[in-house]
Amino acid sequence: MRFLKTELRAATIAAALTASLGLAAAPAEAKVEGDTIILGSAISLTGKYSTNGIHAQNGYELGVKMINDNGGVTVGGKSYKLKVVYYDDESTPARGAQLAERLISQDGVKYMLGPYSSGLTKAIAPVTEKYKIPMVEAEGASRSLFTQGYRYLFAVLSTSEQYLASSIALAAEIAEANGKKASDVKVAMAFENDPFSLDVRAGVVDDAAKYDMNIVIDDKLPRDLSDMTSTLTKVKALKPDLLVVSGHSKGAATAARQIAELKIDTPMIAMTHCEAAKVVEKFGAGATEGLLCPTQWAETLSYKDDLFGTAAEYDALFKKTFEGYKTVPYQSAQATAAVMVWKDAFERANSFDTEALRDAIADTNMATFYGNIKFAPEGNNIAKPMVLRQIQDGEYNVVAPVKWASSKVRHPRQPKY
Numbered sequence: 001m002r003f004l005k006t007e008l009r010a011a012t013i014a015a016a017l018t019a020s021l022g023l024a025a026a027p028a029e030a031k032v033e034g035d036t037i038i039l040g041s042a043i044s045l046t047g048k049y050s051t052n053g054i055h056a057q058n059g060y061e062l063g064v065k066m067i068n069d070n071g072g073v074t075v076g077g078k079s080y081k082l083k084v085v086y087y088d089d090e091s092t093p094a095r096g097a098q099l100a101e102r103l104i105s106q107d108g109v110k111y112m113l114g115p116y117s118s119g120l121t122k123a124i125a126p127v128t129e130k131y132k133i134p135m136v137e138a139e140g141a142s143r144s145l146f147t148q149g150y151r152y153l154f155a156v157l158s159t160s161e162q163y164l165a166s167s168i169a170l171a172a173e174i175a176e177a178n179g180k181k182a183s184d185v186k187v188a189m190a191f192e193n194d195p196f197s198l199d200v201r202a203g204v205v206d207d208a209a210k211y212d213m214n215i216v217i218d219d220k221l222p223r224d225l226s227d228m229t230s231t232l233t234k235v236k237a238l239k240p241d242l243l244v245v246s247g248h249s250k251g252a253a254t255a256a257r258q259i260a261e262l263k264i265d266t267p268m269i270a271m272t273h274c275e276a277a278k279v280v281e282k283f284g285a286g287a288t289e290g291l292l293c294p295t296q297w298a299e300t301l302s303y304k305d306d307l308f309g310t311a312a313e314y315d316a317l318f319k320k321t322f323e324g325y326k327t328v329p330y331q332s333a334q335a336t337a338a339v340m341v342w343k344d345a346f347e348r349a350n351s352f353d354t355e356a357l358r359d360a361i362a363d364t365n366m367a368t369f370y371g372n373i374k375f376a377p378e379g380n381n382i383a384k385p386m387v388l389r390q391i392q393d394g395e396y397n398v399v400a401p402v403k404w405a406s407s408k409v410r411h412p413r414q415p416k417y
Contacts, residue, residue, distance in 0.1 A: 031108050032080065032352050037073060039084045039342065040109035042099035042124060044116045047091025048224070051249045052276050052331050053116040056139050058322050059335025060084055060113060065321075066307055067339065073346045080346075082339065089115055093123035100127040109133075110354050113338055116331070117248070118142030118160065118196040125153050134345075134358045138338040139331060142195045143202075146378040154361050154379045156337045156370070158386045160196050161203030163294045164244045166388045167270035168207040170292070170400045171242045174268070174411050188217035188240035188266070190231045190255070192247035200246040200272060216240050225251040232262050245271035252277035260287035260417050267412030268292065270388070275396065276329040285394030290413020293389045296330040297370050298398050300406045301387070307340065308369040327396055337370035 031038060041060065044053030064082045072079040085107065089096035096115050103109040104127065112128055114121055114137020121140025125148070128135040134152045141160040145153065172182035187208050191197040198220075208215055216238045219231045225247040235243055243266045245255045252273040259269065260283055274280075274293035297303075299315035308314040314336070318328045341364055346352075349360035365374045371384035388400040390409055397407035 031110050035072075035078070035080050036083050037080045037111065037346065037352075038109055039082060039111045039113050039339075040086075040100075040103035040107065041084055041113040042087045042089040042096045042103065042115050042120070044091040044120065045086070045088040047089075048250060049091040049116045049120070049248065052139070052273075052329070053091070055276055055329045055331040056116050056335040057086065058318075059138070059332035060339055062318060062321055062332070063336035063339030066317075066336075067343050070307060073343050075346050075350055075352065082343070084113060085109060089120060091117075091120070093119050096120040097123040097127050100124040104128070104131045104133055110352070111342060111357070113137065113335075113342075114139055114155075117194075118145060118199070119194055121145060121153075122195060125150055128152050132354060132358075134354060134361055136338045136341045136345075136361060138334040140196075142199045143380075144195065144199065146376070146380045150379060152358055154341070154364075154375050156341060156373050156381050156384075157296050157334050158384055159380050160199035161206070162386045163200045163203065163272055164246065164270050165203040165207040166294060166386060166400050167242065167244060167268070167292055168204060168211065168213070170388065170409065171213075171268055172211045174409070175241070182211040183213060185211065185213045185242060186216045186238070186240040187213050188231075188235050188238065188243045189215060190217070190219045190221055190228060190243070190245045190247075192223060192225050192251050193220045194223055194248075196248070197246040197251075197272075204244055221247060221251070225254050228254055228258050229262070232258055232264055235264055235266060236262065240266060242266070242268045242270065245269070247272075249273045249277040252279055253282060256283050256288055256291070260415070263417045269413065270294065274389075274391065275327045276331055278326070280391060280394050281326055285391070286416030288391045289393070289415045290410055291391045292399070292409075293391065293396065294386050295389050295396075296384070296386060297333040298330075298387055298389060298396070298404075298406075299328065300398055301371070301404060303367070303369050303371050305340075305366075305368045308336075311369050314369040333370045337368050337373065340368055341366070341373060 087099040112135035116139040118140045143159040191201040256279040270292035304310040345360040349356040374383035389396040399409040
């Protein structure tokens, strides 16, 4: 299945060129043409979110390929294949909104997959809402997306306030196991000043307040998160028990690199986007030992479905299909799940009508290799928890919550700088 990589690169280049030249996709690549259902997505193939944008696109493409190879989508007794038309939003919200408008109003796309990031999803959601076009998204976790009254926005992932909250509960458990009070825990926070990370921060603040923990550092960092030395200098001086960081892939890479460079010895560090940033591959198992990484999905979880099989089988197939992945990013897995939601909705609605499909998506209740998917009235997935993995000897092992754990947490962390 490695040929998929070449095909995908060609499709990506074509879509990027089409967008950059200001051209609409050919009318044949719209709606339902012949035996093909067209989905559309503005996705970050260049710019600051390109790493995760490509992870998401790979997930979309694997979902499309597996569905097509296994009988496609059945509507009205006829089998249809899926295809995704992509435009490169350049990691820019305004560009994303413009391209969503083009996909819908010029290209005639009636069925949307989401972009990467909460910021881009926030820009595109008003467009899909205006045209009453259902969008199943996999990469916009900001809880504020689901307080706007949108009827056509559905997200397969857990919302952002849950990402690092589990690290607070884990810190409390460890403190109490060591004869201390949870309220003795000192927390340092560093969050990129963007919608996703600020929502992650809100979840941490709420959970720290439940335990009456002391927040000793609360830094909001610039969106071009290339330097954290100021925050980490304060960490060395104030010696918190827990450091939490969120800044997408660039922030994770910056944090992992500078934590090692400055030899930060904080006993517990949790950060988002470890896998997507490939911190183990970039900085080594020794330097990243003990980092805690929240994830929407892990290959060790007991989820399964009839298309991909188990989470472990999806993991193996993804690595076989796309080169260069030691760990499959959850961004890819949830993107695949979003495509599966579309297949399920088409078949239950037995229709191409957008209103019938919108109602079918709203009634989704399915088990997948990625986890259970059931949407609240607001459009967020309420059937799947977050889990926390720890980098242990270069591997990502689930350590919390205990019911999902494949390994015991190592505390304090013992990096080899």
